[in-house]
Amino acid sequence: MIEVKNLQAGYGNIKILRDISFEVKKGEVVSILGTNGAGKTTTLRAISGILPIWSGEIYFDGKPIHNSTSEQIVKSGLVQVPEDRKxxxxxxxxxxxxxxxxxxxxxxxxxxxxxxxxxxxxxxxxxxxxxxxxxxxxxxxxxxxxxxxxxxPKLLILDEPSIGLSPLLTKQVFDIISEVKENGVTILLVEQNVNQALRLADRGYVIENGEIVIEGNANDLLNDENLKASYLGITT
Incomplete structure (x- = not known):
């Protein structure tokens, strides 16, 4: 559904993304994880055409979109729900x-x-x-x-859908996202609530300092305590 190859992007002279590569297959929920400032939202903004990329390639449904405008990208079926809702x-x-x-x-x-x-x-x-x-x-x-x-949308991108919500509302939102998936929409999810995100996702990628450092099956990542402690700041 979407393939990102060696993506580099940033703001001004500051490089945020450093050769990021990942993919989302049709029908999947894929979660991008990482601490604040790791580059998660920057990745989504680059994919959506909101932030011009420095180098790399982005393919959606087999077609290149890295030189497309946001309007063209939305018309192709890629739609983002931003962190601040807009x-x-x-x-x-x-x-x-x-x-x-x-x-x-x-x-x-x-x-x-x-x-x-x-x-x-x-x-x-x-x-x-x-x-x-x-x-x-x-x-x-x-x-x-x-x-x-x-x-x-063919691909729905969600940036921190549970931010600022109570645990009860967070559960309701994730239940709805799960139902959206069951209705055939592919989902790319950025979420601070690691446990909720990985329980919903099929696969996950962990970003640190603008680079993908770990990728894998969501269940494997969910049960990897060393990963959560080392890269996500979660201790049990």
Whole structure:
């Protein structure tokens, strides 16, 4: 579904990503793990065309996208939910969702996609006329994910979907992500909650100082206490 080869990128003269290579196969959930500042969000921004890359190649669905604009990348079926959500907080839930379907193909299926999102997130159906800025953080995260799904993504990229959420809301969000996967959407996930991320994922990659240092089956990574202590700062 997506293949990243020797990706380098950064900000100004500061190199953040150092020859990163990884892949996500169709139907997988792949998690990118690492401490703050490791380069996780920079990786996602480069893939989405938000941050120009310095060198390397990115292929999505077999086609190169490393020279494509963000708009072209979204139209190809790669959609990101950013860490800070980027919602239109002075607009209603339904207005935010409808704006997610700006791609012509998705616009044709607007009603069907709305019904799907409201089935996935019943609380959003109940609050479709509520202004998003008046909602809780967990509800806003649901709006952000639903808005991305309105674009009919082939690959959904999630950047820290549980950030700032309570344990209960975090579980709800991950349950929804799991259901999205079951509906055939491939997912690339960046998440600080390592245990939740690896329980959901098929495979994982660990980034340290802008480099992939470990990759493997999610269950193997979840049970590797040395890895979690050495690279993720988690001790038990």
């Amino acid at each position: 919602l239109f907080t002075d607009m209603t839930v339904q207005e935010n969702l409808e704006l997610g379907a700006f791609i012509p193909n998705a616009r044709k299926h607007l009603t069907r996609n709305l019904d799907y999102c409201f089935e996935l997130f019943p609380i959003l159906k109940d609050r479709k006329s509520q202004v998003v800025g008046t909602m809780s953080g967990g509800q806003q995260q649901m709006v952000a994910i639903a808005r991305a799904l309105m674009a009919e």
